[in-house]
Amino acid sequence: MPDSVRLAERPIPEPGAGELLVRVICCGVCRTDLHLAEGDLPPRAPRITPGHEVVGEVVATGPGATRFHAGDRVGVAWLAGTDGTCAYCRAGKENLCPASVYTGWDRHGGYAEYLTAADAFVHALPAGFSDAELAPLLCAGIIGYRALRRAEVPPGGTLGIWGFGGSAHLAAQIAMGQGAAVHVFTRAPAARELALSLGVASAQDSFDPTPVPLDSAIIFAPVGTMVPAALAALGRGGTCAIAGIYLTDIPSLNYERHLFQERTLRSVTANTRGDAAEFLTLAERLRIKVTTTPYSFDQAGQALADLAADRVHGAAVLSM
Numbered sequence: 623m624p625d626s627v628r629l630a631e632r633p634i635p636e637p638g639a640g641e642l643l644v645r646v647i648c649c650g651v652c653r654t655d656l657h658l659a660e661g662d663l664p665p666r667a668p669r670i671t672p673g674h675e676v677v678g679e680v681v682a683t684g685p686g687a688t689r690f691h692a693g694d695r696v697g698v699a700w701l702a703g704t705d706g707t708c709a710y711c712r713a714g715k716e717n718l719c720p721a722s723v724y725t726g727w728d729r730h731g732g733y734a735e736y737l738t739a740a741d742a743f744v745h746a747l748p749a750g751f752s753d754a755e756l757a758p759l760l761c762a763g764i765i766g767y768r769a770l771r772r773a774e775v776p777p778g779g780t781l782g783i784w785g786f787g788g789s790a791h792l793a794a795q796i797a798m799g800q801g802a803a804v805h806v807f808t809r810a811p812a813a814r815e816l817a818l819s820l821g822v823a824s825a826q827d828s829f830d831p832t833p834v835p836l837d838s839a840i841i842f843a844p845v846g847t848m849v850p851a852a853l854a855a856l857g858r859g860g861t862c863a864i865a866g867i868y869l870t871d872i873p874s875l876n877y878e879r880h881l882f883q884e885r886t887l888r889s890v891t892a893n894t895r896g897d898a899a900e901f902l903t904l905a906e907r908l909r910i911k912v913t914t915t916p917y918s919f920d921q922a923g924q925a926l927a928d929l930a931a932d933r934v935h936g937a938a939v940l941s942m
């Protein structure tokens with residue numbers, strides 16, 4: 623169990639200008655929390671509370687916060703703030719803002735009873751989902767959706783997905799809802815079963831050969847050795863997107879086998895608020911099924927350990 627996650631007593635924070643005070647109802651456990659707990663990602667500030675898939679209720683608003691009101695049910699996600707003025711922000715690429723800050727990395731997150739969040743970066747929630755189902759939509763869902771967009775699946779195309787956890791099981795359903803045939807590559811038998819139950823075209827082990835050449839691929843597992851496997855499975859002109867914030871080293875690539883014929887390899891970095899709004903609208907419209915494994919907030923360390931060991935079915939969610 624990651625011993626860097628410890629219970630602490632903190633006073634209820636005060637919402638500053640443009641901020642909301644949110645009472646946490648539940649909070650999803652994302653792989654990024656694990657990378658932070660295990661030190662794969664360096665801390666941005668000391669003793670930060672993790673958690674960036676927060677479903678909560680607004681209990682107070684700071685000066686100038688006008689989008690939400692006390693009693694509103696809201697979502698607090700990974701992207702917590704940008705400068706709004708740099709060239710990336712002005713070009714609609716706020717996910718690349720060098721001054722961006724993140725919930726549970728720069729700011730205290732949702733493994734807590736309360737948190738504050740910038741009103742402008744808080745999300746309204748779609749209808750038709752329980753609180754626990756909403757939580758993983760807020761990072762796993764949104765980032766998976768950006769990865770899907772970055773993978774540029776052509777209409778009616780084939781998509782390969784490497785790793786099948788919280789994010790992948792949501793992105794797969796959006797892809798299928800938009801007409802793609804999805805092929806899943808994962809070492810976990812339970813994840814292959816979940817994939818098949820959701821209607822994917824095939825599910826096999828991580829390094830099994832692909833049943834068909836793929837137009838697009840998304841790598842959700844933080845495993846660099848999957849990159850050449852996914853690139854080799856692409857057809858001509860195919861695109862591979864790496865969804866995670868962290869990846870182990872990629873082995874050396876062979877130009878002929880992995881890149882020639884205009885195959886493209888690209889990363890995915892956070893998301894814009896536009897990605898979030900689009901995804902949450904699509905999740906409601908396509909009625910995607912969210913698979914969750916419940917934990918109490920006291921079990922946060924256990925949830926992270928289970929995630930590290932591939933023992934979580936769908937997405938882990940901490941609830942009161």
Ligand SMILES: [Zn+2]
Binds near residue numbers: 712
């Ligand atoms: Zn910026």
Ligand SMILES: [Zn+2]
Binds near residue numbers: 652655762
């Ligand atoms: Zn996340």
